[in-house]
Amino acid sequence: MLHDVSFSSAKYLCVLDLSWCSIRKLPDSIGDLKHLRYLNAPRVKHRAIPNCITKLRKLIYLSLRGSSLILALPESIGDMEGLMYLDLSSCLSLEKLPVSFGMLTKLVHLDLSYCCHITGVSKSLESLTNLEYLNLSSCWSIGELPDHLGSLLQLRNLNLSYSSYVEGRLNIKALVALTKLEE
Numbered sequence: 001m002l003h004d005v006s007f008s009s010a011k012y013l014c015v016l017d018l019s020w021c022s023i024r025k026l027p028d029s030i031g032d033l034k035h036l037r038y039l040n041a042p043r044v045k046h047r048a049i050p051n052c053i054t055k056l057r058k059l060i061y062l063s064l065r066g067s068s069l070i071l072a073l074p075e076s077i078g079d080m081e082g083l084m085y086l087d088l089s090s091c092l093s094l095e096k097l098p099v100s101f102g103m104l105t106k107l108v109h110l111d112l113s114y115c116c117h118i119t120g121v122s123k124s125l126e127s128l129t130n131l132e133y134l135n136l137s138s139c140w141s142i143g144e145l146p147d148h149l150g151s152l153l154q155l156r157n158l159n160l161s162y163s164s165y166v167e168g169r170l171n172i173k174a175l176v177a178l179t180k181l182e183e
Helices: 028-032 051-055 099-103 121-125 147-151
Strands: 015-017 038-040 061-063 085-087 109-111 133-135 157-159 180-182
Touching: 028 051, 099 121
Parallel strands: 015 038, 038 061, 061 085, 085 109, 109 133, 133 157, 157 180
Antiparallel strands: none
């Protein structure tokens, strides 16, 4: 079990891999790890991610995959401006992305596969112009494919299989870097 004092002596920690742990809840003290660049915390068994996670300004890698009880991300997630890799795959209960999600403009890798209840993705995609990998497979509630998806000029890998997005409306020619499309 992780307690708030769990990270009190680890101020300069850069990598935290909790993949072999059964985590009930991320402690608020995780926000004190100001030098953290990599956080792998799969299968968190709590409905919320603490807001203090957005204090991790140096974080570039965040994986919460398989955290099936998470209902929402912190509203201020856009404050994590350096985030480049985000894996939220199989966060089955995640319902929406906060408005600030569009501020994650350095994102290169975004995996939302099996986030079957998520909405609001279309609004955020327009500003994520550095995306190279986007997985929206098995996202049944995601809505319609936005016209501005063609502005993702760096996109190389796009997975829309079993999602509510329809390939027929996608302007493939606009995605000049696209090398792999799964539908």
